[in-house]
Amino acid sequence: MTEKKEHPSIGAFKEFVRKHPKLIAEVRKGDKKWQELYEDWYLLGENDTSWKKYQEVTAEEESADNTKVDFMSKMMTAVKSMDANQMNQHLYNMNNTISSIQNLFSTFGLTKGSSKNQSNPSNHPFSFRKD
Template structure:
């Protein structure tokens, strides 16, 4: 018998599927067909954004590491561009607001130390008597 030689693009597609193992589960679930995936791969190419969700977990962890480093660089840029005097003014305003709220609580007797009505009640909610 003669062996059937496959087209080179089929071999490339097999390598692509190995890099994107979630495609196999999509086909097994019946959500996609191999023919559809091959056509999409052939038309869109291997580097299309639509393939990201089918990549291995290690690729996703690399992208989360990139996101974390991007976040950190944005935070550092924001800290560098802050005005210290303006931040000091905001902190002063917050401190005054918190002090005002604490004064209101103490005026209306809502602080922890002023719970005198609860101190008269017994510690045990159920009183059992011995006969």
């Protein structure tokens, strides 16, 4: 059997795709087709500005990735250095503060549905009457 030899431009296009790996992702997502990309490459050439967005990771993207990694490492360091007893004390104080505010609201009648209970006490399930 005879082997088919590919056209030299196809080899050049394959090399171009290796330099622009985001093209592969576009094809896999279904946004582009290889035939369309090949035709654009053949007509526009490799140096067209439209290909810049498909190049390998740029320095800006690398710095953004490094920033994310730095943030996560700082968060992990902060979690490791937390004192559990101190955190528990803060949560206890917050709970007491919230309870005090709720008690103030109930004292002054600012609870949810308080107007319904005052206007029609028979709807309350524990409504007892004095004889």
